[in-house]
Amino acid sequence: MFDDTGRRRFLQIAGTGTAASLTGCSALSNHDSGDGDGEGNIEPATATLAVQPDQQSLQELQSEIRSQVESGELDRMEAQSEFQRRREELTRDAVDTFRNRTGNASVSVDDAVSEFGVLRVTGEPAALIETLSFEEVNGLFPTSTFEQARMQAQGQSGGSGTGSETTTPSE
Numbered sequence: 001m002f003d004d005t006g007r008r009r010f011l012q013i014a015g016t017g018t019a020a021s022l023t024g025c026s027a028l029s030n031h032d033s034g035d036g037d038g039e040g041n042i043e044p045a046t047a048t049l050a051v052q053p054d055q056q057s058l059q060e061l062q063s064e065i066r067s068q069v070e071s072g073e074l075d076r077m078e079a080q081s082e083f084q085r086r087r088e089e090l091t092r093d094a095v096d097t098f099r100n101r102t103g104n105a106s107v108s109v110d111d112a113v114s115e116f117g118v119l120r121v122t123g124e125p126a127a128l129i130e131t132l133s134f135e136e137v138n139g140l141f142p143t144s145t146f147e148q149a150r151m152q153a154q155g156q157s158g159g160s161g162t163g164s165e166t167t168t169p170s171e
């Protein structure tokens with residue numbers, strides 16, 4: 001009933017080749033830091049995490065909007081727009097939830113495209129993999145996926161007049 005093609009399209013693009021990328025991804029493998037101490041220090045890795053709102057909240061939102069359509073409060077176009085706007089809010093909440101958990105997982109959030117629920121994160125490979133156990137995390141992708149999301153978000157904001165909420169790290 002509701003058109004969520006922007007996020008869906010992004011996830012399709014991100015999913016293409018992800019399994020192969022993760023299988024051979026040297027950024028997530030254990031390797032020496034190159035300092036020659038022989039202790040096998042693990043370098044931090046950078047990856048892209050995708051987060052999503054909890055499914056119960058999405059189902060409640062969909063039911064609420066469906067009821068508004070059935071009662072005549074909203075037409076289909078208004079319903080799609082409202083669903084997309086409120087889904088983005090729920091996705092931003094999921095991003096905030098993840099940010100609040102990062103202290104426990106030894107993972108830092110370097111940047112985010114909050115409306116897509118995509119974060120560029122850095123941490124030890126084991127900590128990055130551990131984030132997959134978080135309820136709101138639904139995928140771990142190569143860092144190039146983050147840049148794809150940022151470009152797509154900027155493309156959407158340029159055409160719709162709404163700003164994308166990306167956070168740029170201070171360097």
